[in-house]
Amino acid sequence: MQLKIKSQEDFWAGIMFIGFGLVAIVVARDYPMGTAMRMGPGYFPTYLGVIMMVMGAIISIRSLWVKGEGIRRFGWRGLFFLSLAFATYGFLIDTMDVGFILSITAVVILSTLASREFHWLESLGLAAVLVLGTVAVFIWGLEMPYPLFWWR
Numbered sequence: 001m002q003l004k005i006k007s008q009e010d011f012w013a014g015i016m017f018i019g020f021g022l023v024a025i026v027v028a029r030d031y032p033m034g035t036a037m038r039m040g041p042g043y044f045p046t047y048l049g050v051i052m053m054v055m056g057a058i059i060s061i062r063s064l065w066v067k068g069e070g071i072r073r074f075g076w077r078g079l080f081f082l083s084l085a086f087a088t089y090g091f092l093i094d095t096m097d098v099g100f101i102l103s104i105t106a107v108v109i110l111s112t113l114a115s116r117e118f119h120w121l122e123s124l125g126l127a128a129v130l131v132l133g134t135v136a137v138f139i140w141g142l143e144m145p146y147p148l149f150w151w152r
Contacts, residue, residue, distance in 0.1 A: 007068025014060025021052030078114040085110035099149035100139060104131045 005011045024045045034040030089107040092098045105127045112123040138144045 003064055005063050007063040007066050008071045009068050010063035010066065011060050012071070014056040014058070014063065017052045017056030017059060019056075021049040021054075021056060024049030024052065077116070081110055081114035085114075093146065097147075097150055100135065100146040101131055101148050102150075104134050 028042040028045035028049065031042030031045070032040035033042045033046065036043075085107045088110055089103050092106055093100065093103040108127040108130050109123055112118055112126065135148065139146060139148065
């Protein structure tokens with residue numbers, strides 16, 4: 001019997017899950033495990049790694065039966081703009097000290113540039129809604145000590 005992979009994306013996604021699970025187990029091997037009632041620092045990453053490996057195996061085996069669309073080209077644009085957005089947020093909030101509102105606005109606008117279907121009006125509307133939501137949750141709700149603007 002010859003096995004043929006029918007869904008390349010499922011196969012490689014399963015291999016990725018197995019790899020990440022294996023890394024979690026290897027990293028956690030030096031931590032004390034503890035018990036289910038008194039979990040040590042190695043308990044959660046070890047069992048999370050096992051769960052990820054089992055899920056990866058299921059996904060990889062499933063790729064032998066389910067037909068997939070095929071692997072498309074890598075999304076470099078998304079990787080670039082999302083990385084830039086997160087780095088910019090950290091730089092603006094910590095180093096430049098421009099305040100929470102401008103930092104969140106910058107991360108939202110840069111994140112929306114990751115899509116090929118970018119529209120300025122939609123991005124500004126999304127930024128307004130997300131700024132209001134994050135200010136409500138983190139500043140007013142959780143009372144985090146971030147200034148809203150650079151003038152405090």
